[in-house]
Amino acid sequence: MKNFFDKLLKLDRRILFLLVVFVIVFPIFKPLKLPGIKITDAVKGVYNTIESLPENSVILVSFDFDPASKPELYPMAVAVLRHAFKKNLKVIGMTLWATGPGIADEIITMTAREYKKEYGKDYLYFGYQVGGYAVITGMGTDIYKIFSKDAKKGSPLETFPVMQGIKSLKNFAYVIDFGAGDPGIDTWIAYGADKFGFKLGAGCTAVNEAPTRPYLQTKQLTGLIPAMKGASEYEILIKAPDKASAGMDAIGLGHFLILFLVILANVVLIVQKYLLT
Amino acid sequence: MDFTAILGAWIAVGLTLFILSFLYRDNPLFKIAENLYIGIAIGYIFSITIYNVWIPKIYQPVSNRVFTSLSNWVPWVSKFVTPAGDAGSLTPLFPAIIGISLLTRIFPKISWISRYGFAFIVGYGAGLAIPATVATMFIAQIEGTIQPVFKLASGGAIDLSGPALWTSFSAILLCLGVIVTLFYFFFSLEHGKISKKVTKIGIYFLMVYFGAAFGTTVMGRFALLYGRFFDLYTYRTSGYYHATPILILLVLIFFFVYFGKSRKTSP
Amino acid sequence: MNLNAAAEILFLDEFSAADMPYDAGEEALLKWKTSPLDSAQATYQVFASTMQTGGWIKVDEFSADKKFASDIKLPFWAWKARKDLHAVAIPLETHFGKLEKNKEYFFKIISIKGRQKFESEIVSTQVKRNWFNFARLNNLVFVLVIFGIFIWTVSHAKRKGLFIRRIAGLDAIDEAIGRATEMGRPIYYITGIGSMSSISTIASTFILGEVAGKVAQYDSYVKVPHYNPIVMTVCKEVVRQAYLQAGRPDSYREDMNFFVSSDQFSYAASVDGMITREKPAACFLIGHFMAESLLLAEVGATVGAIQIAGTDSEHQLPFFFTTCDYTLIGEELYAAGAYLSKEPMLLSTLRLQDYGKFFVIVAVVIGIALMTLSVQYKWDLTDKILENIFKTY
Numbered sequence: 001m002k003n004f005f006d007k008l009l010k011l012d013r014r015i016l017f018l019l020v021v022f023v024i025v026f027p028i029f030k031p032l033k034l035p036g037i038k039i040t041d042a043v044k045g046v047y048n049t050i051e052s053l054p055e056n057s058v059i060l061v062s063f064d065f066d067p068a069s070k071p072e073l074y075p076m077a078v079a080v081l082r083h084a085f086k087k088n089l090k091v092i093g094m095t096l097w098a099t100g101p102g103i104a105d106e107i108i109t110m111t112a113r114e115y116k117k118e119y120g121k122d123y124l125y126f127g128y129q130v131g132g133y134a135v136i137t138g139m140g141t142d143i144y145k146i147f148s149k150d151a152k153k154g155s156p157l158e159t160f161p162v163m164q165g166i167k168s169l170k171n172f173a174y175v176i177d178f179g180a181g182d183p184g185i186d187t188w189i190a191y192g193a194d195k196f197g198f199k200l201g202a203g204c205t206a207v208n209e210a211p212t213r214p215y216l217q218t219k220q221l222t223g224l225i226p227a228m229k230g231a232s233e234y235e236i237l238i239k240a241p242d243k244a245s246a247g248m249d250a251i252g253l254g255h256f257l258i259l260f261l262v263i264l265a266n267v268v269l270i271v272q273k274y275l276l277t
Numbered sequence: 278m279d280f281t282a283i284l285g286a287w288i289a290v291g292l293t294l295f296i297l298s299f300l301y302r303d304n305p306l307f308k309i310a311e312n313l314y315i316g317i318a319i320g321y322i323f324s325i326t327i328y329n330v331w332i333p334k335i336y337q338p339v340s341n342r343v344f345t346s347l348s349n350w351v352p353w354v355s356k357f358v359t360p361a362g363d364a365g366s367l368t369p370l371f372p373a374i375i376g377i378s379l380l381t382r383i384f385p386k387i388s389w390i391s392r393y394g395f396a397f398i399v400g401y402g403a404g405l406a407i408p409a410t411v412a413t414m415f416i417a418q419i420e421g422t423i424q425p426v427f428k429l430a431s432g433g434a435i436d437l438s439g440p441a442l443w444t445s446f447s448a449i450l451l452c453l454g455v456i457v458t459l460f461y462f463f464f465s466l467e468h469g470k471i472s473k474k475v476t477k478i479g480i481y482f483l484m485v486y487f488g489a490a491f492g493t494t495v496m497g498r499f500a501l502l503y504g505r506f507f508d509l510y511t512y513r514t515s516g517y518y519h520a521t522p523i524l525i526l527l528v529l530i531f532f533f534v535y536f537g538k539s540r541k542t543s544p
Numbered sequence: 545m546n547l548n549a550a551a552e553i554l555f556l557d558e559f560s561a562a563d564m565p566y567d568a569g570e571e572a573l574l575k576w577k578t579s580p581l582d583s584a585q586a587t588y589q590v591f592a593s594t595m596q597t598g599g600w601i602k603v604d605e606f607s608a609d610k611k612f613a614s615d616i617k618l619p620f621w622a623w624k625a626r627k628d629l630h631a632v633a634i635p636l637e638t639h640f641g642k643l644e645k646n647k648e649y650f651f652k653i654i655s656i657k658g659r660q661k662f663e664s665e666i667v668s669t670q671v672k673r674n675w676f677n678f679a680r681l682n683n684l685v686f687v688l689v690i691f692g693i694f695i696w697t698v699s700h701a702k703r704k705g706l707f708i709r710r711i712a713g714l715d716a717i718d719e720a721i722g723r724a725t726e727m728g729r730p731i732y733y734i735t736g737i738g739s740m741s742s743i744s745t746i747a748s749t750f751i752l753g754e755v756a757g758k759v760a761q762y763d764s765y766v767k768v769p770h771y772n773p774i775v776m777t778v779c780k781e782v783v784r785q786a787y788l789q790a791g792r793p794d795s796y797r798e799d800m801n802f803f804v805s806s807d808q809f810s811y812a813a814s815v816d817g818m819i820t821r822e823k824p825a826a827c828f829l830i831g832h833f834m835a836e837s838l839l840l841a842e843v844g845a846t847v848g849a850i851q852i853a854g855t856d857s858e859h860q861l862p863f864f865f866t867t868c869d870y871t872l873i874g875e876e877l878y879a880a881g882a883y884l885s886k887e888p889m890l891l892s893t894l895r896l897q898d899y900g901k902f903f904v905i906v907a908v909v910i911g912i913a914l915m916t917l918s919v920q921y922k923w924d925l926t927d928k929i930l931e932n933i934f935k936t937y
Contacts, residue, residue, distance in 0.1 A: 017300045024503050028510045071504020072497060098325045099318070130330045133405060141568060148333070165638045168570075190409040194417065194936045197617075206497030207859060210490040217451075218421030220413070227493070228500040247503045254499040303813065315807060411690070412683050412936035419904055420934035423911035425919040452912055459901040464708045464879045464894055483873065484865075491862035 002276050005268050016261070023257050027249035034252045037245075042216055043233040045223020046201040049174055050083050057173035058090040058166055062188065063107065065180035066099035069205050073178045075244035076203045076231035077107050080176060083238045085115035085122075089173075090162050094126035094147070096135060096183045101128045101151065119152065120160040127151025132183035133191040140169050140196040169196050174222075178203040185212055189220050203230065278516050286512040290520045293505050294528045304535060306528065335373050341365025422455050424448040454482045554581050554588075554608060554655035554662055561651050561669040564633050566622065569643065569673035571633045574651055575613070576664075578628050582608035586657040592634060593650045596666060600652070603634050608655070619932035622678040636671060646670060682933055693899055697892035706891045711880045713852065716870040717755060717828075720850040724825035725762040731755070731826045732819060734840060735779065736855065737771045737808055738832025744856045745775055747881025747890075748831035749782050751854070754884045755828060756783040756800075760790035768801045769818065771811045776801050812836035816843045823847045829864065830854040830877065841867035854880065907934075 053059070061081065065073045084091050093108040095101055105125055112123045126147040129135045138146040143166065149156055157163050165171060175198055179185040185202045193200035199222050204212045206227035215221045225234055228251060231244035295310035342365035348355035378394035381387045427445050430436035460472070461479030468476060513521040557577040564571035574590065586608035591600040611632050614625035634651070637643055649671065653664045700706065724731045733752055738745035752768065759766045768783065770776035780801045787796035805811040819827065820843060827844040829837070830853065837853075837860040844851045845867040853864035854872030864871045872880055875897065882890035911930055918926040 014301060020502070021506075024499065024506050025510075028503075028507060069501075071507070072500045098322045098329075101325075128325065128329055130326065133409075137405065167637045167641075170635075171638060186413075190413040191405070194413050195409065206493040206500065207490075209493045210486060211858065214418060214421065218417050220417060227497055228503075229496070243507070247500060247507070250503040250506075251496060251499045254503075255496070258495055311809065407687060408680075408683055411686050412680075415900075415904075416683065416686060416934050417936045419907050419911070420931065422908050423915055423930060423934065425915040426912060427916065427919065429919055448912070452908055455908055456905050459905055462875045462879075463898055463901060464711075464875075464882075465706075465898045467709050487862040487865060490859065491866075494859070494862070 002272070005272050005276070008268055009265070009272075019257060020254065023253040024250045027246075027253060031246060032249045032253075034249050036252075037229070037232055037236060037248060039233050039237060040230075042213075042224040042226065043230050043237070045216070045221070046080065046176065046203075046225055047083070047223070047234065047237045049199060049201055049222045050080070050087060050089070053087065053089055053173050055088045056090060058092060058162065058171070059084060059174040059176065060092050060094065060169070060172045061108070062175070062177045062179075063093060063095045063100050063104035064097050064184045065103070065178060065205075066097055067103060069180035070103060071247070072205045072227045072231075073180060073203060074103065074107065075228065075242060075247070076225045076234055077178045078111055078242065079231060079234040079238055079240065079244070080203070080225070081107060081111040082114065082240060083234075085111055085117055086238070091123045092126060092162065092166075092172075093123070095128050096132055096187070097180075098128060098130065104128075105151070120150075121162055124157075124160055124162050125151050126157075133187050136169075136183075136187060136191040137195070140192060143168060169198050172198060174199050174201065176201045176203070179208070180205050181208070184208075185215070185221075189215055193220060201225075283517055283520075286517040287520045287524070290509060290512050290524050293509060294524055297505075298528060298532070301532070302536070304532070306531065335369045338365040338369050339367060339373075342367050422451060424451070426452075453478075458482050554579055554586055554657055554660075556653055556655065556662070556664040559653065559664050559667055561649075561667040563669055563671045563674075566618070566674050566677040566679050569671045570637050571635050572649055572651070572669050572671050574630075574632045574634060574653070574667075576630050576653070578612070578630055579608075581657065583657075584609050586655060588630070589654045589656065590632060590634065591652050591654070592636070592639060594640060594647065596650050596668070601639050603639055604632055606632075608657075618679050619682070619935065620928060621681060621932075625928075643671060680936075683936070690896070690900070694892065694896050697895045697899075698888060701888035701892040701895070705886065705888075706895050708879060708883050708891060708894060711872065711876055711883060713854065713870050713872045713876065714754075714880055714883070716850075716852055717751075718758065720826035720828075720852055720869075721755065721758045721762060721764060723850055725764040727825045729825040730765045730767050730822060731759060731828070732815075732824045732844070732849075733766055733768045733828045734815065734831070735768065735770065735772075735775055736829070736831025736833045737811065737836065738775070739772055740774050740778060742832045744830075744832045744854075744877055745772075747877050748854070749775070749778055750881040750885040750887075751828070751830050751877075752779055753782045753786045756786035757790050760787045760792040760795060763792070763795065766800055767818075767822075767824075769804045769811075769815050770801060771804065771806060771808075773803055773806075776803055808834065808836055809839075812839040815840060819843050819847060819849070824849050826850045826852070828852050829868070830872070833857055833860045835860075838863040838867070844868075 050059075061077070061084075063073075063077060081091060091108065091112070093104050095104045105127075108123060108125055112119070117123050127150070129146055131138075135146055144157055147157060150160065169175065169192060175188070175192070177185050177188045177200065179188070179202060185204055185208070188200055188202070192198070200220070201223045202212065202215075202221050203225035204227065206229075209224075209226040212221075212224060212226075216224050225231060228244050228247050232241075232248045235241045235245050292310045292313070295306040298304055299307040341363065344354065345364045375394045375397050378390050381390040426448050428436045428441050430438070430441070457475055457479040459479075461476045461483065466472070509521045511517075513519060557579065559576040560574070562573050562575070563569075564573040572592075584607050588604075588606055588608055588611075589602055590604040592603045593599040593601065611630055612627050613623075613629040613631040614627050616623060616625075616631055616633065618625075636649060640649075647670065648668045650666050650668045652666045655662045655664070697706065721731060733755055735745060735748045735752065738748075740746070756766055766783070768776075768779055770779065780798070783800055784793075784796055787793055804814050816839060819840075824844075824847070827841075827849045829841055829844070829851065833840075833855045834857065837855070837857075841851060841853060841864055851868035852870045852872075853868040854877040855861065855864065856874045856877055858874065861871065861873060875894075878890065879894055881887075882894050911934075914923075914926050914930060917923065
């Protein structure tokens with residue numbers, strides 16, 4: 001018996017890796033549609049703000065992440081943009097990450113095409129600008145000094161109808177940051193929203209959820225979409241289940257596996273420590 | 278489907294499998310992927326910096342200014358070069374010189390020049406960061422913590438309904454958590470009997486936070502893994518010429534050959 | 545027009561235009577007195593122009609029971625939040641593009657109630673960039689107070705020194721080194737992947753000094769693999785100094801500190817390999833860590849080493865808790881460094897932070913008490929003052 005427990009504790013970790021692969025791959029082949037996703041107030045914060053904006057309001061979306069965080073932030077960005085385009089809001093995209101432009105462009109172009117939006121009139125893509133907090137501070141007083149041209153056509157920003165009435169960050173009805181690190185949500189709050197006073201919402205990776213939540217309570221953020229779970233809630237809110245909702249099966253099963261392993265390891269340790277000695 | 282999409286899928290699948298192969302054991306495929314990752318990231322950032330920063334923010338305005346002035350003095354210059362866009366400006370030279378001064382660190386004899394660059398960066402950074410940090414991380418967080426511990430119902434008496442009690446409980450817990458956690462990190466006082474107990478509660482609050490952070494990290498990692506596997510699943514189809522199954526097979530063959538050989542040679 | 549009909553019209557009493565205070569010259573401020581006739585049924589339309597005659601653009605429209613001076617979000621020391629005054633900020637740039645210096649802007653308001661219309665006189669103002677944002681005075685006061693206390697604590701620390709309590713984790717260090725000596729196995733000291741500019745790395749080098757001193761005394765052996773060449777140079781000096789002070793310069797060896805790799809995961813993989821092969825009795829993981837934290841600590845735990853960790857990267861702390869015997873959490877690391885080095889700069893920073901914490905505790909306790917009392921006794925003013933003081937604007 002003791003031998004068995006010893007072996008269990010020293011289990012080759014590659015077996016655990018295989019178990020993890022199994023619980024994640026299985027739902028991809030056979031979606032389980034696990035129940036129990038509850039819409040949280042944090043996610044509703046972003047949804048309600050967008051819902052409350054009048055038609056043709058201009059919102060700014062900053063995609064501050066790279067392909068490494070794509071599975072977590074891409075689905076929520078797509079869901080939020082779909083919501084915005086459906087509500088006939090005008091969307092302007094940008095990124096503070098050098099490795100972000102590809103993904104940012106893909107998301108904004110794809111969702112705009114779905115709703116047959118016209119570039120320059122209904123949406124615009126600023127592209128990447130180096131400098132992190134300096135970019136935000138600059139945009140707080142004059143956007144044209146930071147981004148003189150758009151990233152897709154290379155034309156001066158003034159020439160696009162969507163830029164009418166937009167001079168600084170204050171002129172946006174809502175700013176949303178999808179941030180995976182630095183520069184990201186912290187930067188947008190400290191150097192943007194707190195300084196220039198505009199409404200800010202955010203989407204973060206799971207790792208950053210715990211440190212970002214205090215900003216919700218202090219109302220420095222109007223809402224927060226945390227990782228894939230938040231994204232799946234948003235997909236439910238806009239009634240368009242997609243990648244995140246599908247991924248929640250895998251994450252749910254994964255969590256069950258981890259919980260089981262944590263409990264098992266602790267039980268084995270306790271048995272070994274108190275009953276077998 | 279166009280060729281670039283298919284090629285992209287093959288590269289993505291290949292590199293994903295190479296990296297995942299580390300889970301079995303360190304091997305040359307993993308090393309190839311790892312080095313490629315670092316190299317490509319540096320190259321990509323370099324090119325972005327050149328095309329998004331250096332050319333539009335420094336080269337264009339400065340060269341436009343220089344050409345416009347030149348063609349004012351020497352009219353025939355404009356026959357050969359026509360500056361694109363506006364008249365430009367020489368101001369970007371100032372930050373550019375400060376930036377370039379940092380590179381003098383490579384040459385020990387003139388490395389003192391870099392100090393001026395650093396002085397500027399540190400001064401500018403601190404000037405921007407200190408007020409922002411004090412406002413966002415300090416003042417605003419105090420405001421967020423200060424909440425009344427109870428609310429009044431419409432009649433004027435203390436509201437004892439379920440949600441109101443829950444809000445009160447949250448407010449008290451938050452306040453308690455902030456105080457005991459801060460107390461844990463108080464280093465100016467020797468800890469007596471009571472304060473030791475307070476710090477112990479502080480530790481429990483910290484542990485709850487770390488537990489939450491740990492949990493969300495696990496969730497994040499699962500999401501990332503799911504994302505990779507979902508891509509592998511997408512690229513398995515005939516549209517991508519069965520990239521996933523073919524490459525899995527090739528990696529497995531490599532493993533058999535490589536580790537089979539090393540097992541034979543090792544004593 | 546008879547008197548009764550006139551009474552139905554919304555006159556604009558004391559209508560004036562001015563520059564919006566404390567901004568960067570973007571907005572104009574219009575003010576006029578409220579009227580007893582203000583109601584949800586009446587509307588104000590605000591027009592602006594760059595000329596006195598013609599060129600009017602409608603810049604705002606709202607019902608007469610909205611937009612008072614008290615709705616403008618400025619703190620009590622910078623703005624009188626009156627209820628008997630209408631106040632509207634007009635963002636001129638949105639309507640007129642780039643604003644020119646010393647240019648006069650003209651405004652008029654048309655009030656509409658039912659079929660009655662009343663057009664106000666035309667008022668004008670220039671807008672200017674203000675030097676000082678009086679609304680953020682509280683932030684300035686906080687920064688100045690912090691700065692003042694810092695200067696005072698530094699000078700005090702230099703003259704008399706400052707007391708800092710001993711951190712419990714430091715006792716664990718002795719235990720770990722003692723065990724390594726008994727077992728005759730080496731000790732690994734990992735400074736993390738921070739550069740010499742990060743405070744956690746600086747604190748780590750001070751703790752390394754302490755560890756190396758003990759190691760020299762007990763005649764044990766320490767290995768310090770490095771990620772950053774500059775940190776390595778500093779650590780070499782620290783270890784040499786520690787051996788010298790312990791009176792064992794003969795035992796010091798140049799290769800105790802060695803460079804591994806400047807790539808995060810190559811570094812982790814290589815150090816993991818060394819730990820697996822040499823099975824150290826103790827591992828110290830102190831400094832700035834990122835994703836390699838768990839890779840390193842897990843291997844140390846599997847070979848059965850006593851592990852002491854310390855970092856200020858909060859994301860990595862959970863991993864250290866699960867794999868290490870003792871963990872210095874965030875500021876404890878700075879405190880340990882300051883305690884060991886007695887460096888005035890570190891000591892005073894720590895003391896300053898203690899004052900900060902004390903201030904937060906007092907502010908939170910008093911604030912909550914006042915807020916709660918103000919709910920009970922309806923002290924709206926107290927609420928407002930508290931909210932204003934701790935607002936960022």
